[in-house]
């Protein structure tokens with residue numbers, strides 16, 4: 001549905017994108033991750049035809065970005081949606097439906113779909129940030145787009161609204177819509193996207209599923225041991241490399257050494273009352289990927 005090949009964009013001496021190649025298939029949910037200034041918005045604006053690349057090519061189902069066909073296939077939700085505050089949600093969506101040559105009576109169903117049915121007759125000026133984001137999403141759903149480009153769509157949404165939002169994306173992807181969204185937070189993308197692309201200083205520095213990125217990074221797991229009553233000192237001697245954290249011992253374990261670590265713990269069941277294994281957090285993983293890139 002979307003193919004970028006060796007895409008570069010410079011602003012004066014600033015390289016915003018440096019030879020980025022990627023693709024998004026129909027029905028695929030792809031997340032673009034990166035720090036502030038990594039190039040995410042620039043990439044999206046190029047895909048939408050709002051800017052022209054210095055080098056490289058973009059194809060949307062074989063069409064050039066910004067062409068009439070490409071525009072009709074694509075929907076966009078900008079990072080900061082700004083709508084006229086004195087219009088109601090319903091008036092606004094009716095307006096956009098008319099602009100797209102569609103029946104304005106479809107507005108209520110669209111607002112219902114994004115959870116704004118009850119607020120449809122209220123003025124947007126009185127909406128919360130999350131509600132304005134949802135109006136933006138309703139607007140992006142007009143015309144059943146084949147490609148949705150969503151710039152930090154979940155910023156300002158509370159956890160329940162985020163969950164609802166990703167459920168809606170699942171539904172759209174299930175109907176074959178290709179989705180490219182940007183985010184700062186790896187932690188919110190777990191199980192919600194098919195592929196993650198990490199941009200750093202305009203370059204694509206990592207690509208894969210979350211599980212694949214975890215495997216590539218091979219970050220150590222944390223192991224927490226709790227001693228049997230009165231056995232704390234003996235346990236610390238048995239695991240001399242451990243750090244004492246309150247009433248538990250903390251060890252670090254490389255992924256290939258997991259089984260050996262379990263055997264070692266089981267061998268000291270006379271000292272160990274309980275243990276926990278915790279994989280590296282998504283924030284650790286992201287810090288590792290972006291740190292390595294820098």
Ligand SMILES: Nc1ncnc2c1ncn2[C@@H]1O[C@H](COP(=O)(O)OP(=O)(O)OP(=O)(O)O)[C@@H](O)[C@H]1O
Pocket residue numbers: 011014015016034035036037038039040041042043079
């Ligand atoms: N119109 C512009 N003129 C000059 N420089 C720009 C322009 N747009 C973007 N840049 C620069 O290009 C780089 C990438 O910016 P971009 O907005 O694409 O990053 P981003 O990943 O979307 O960041 P954020 O997460 O903060 O939205 C930055 O260094 C930015 O300053």
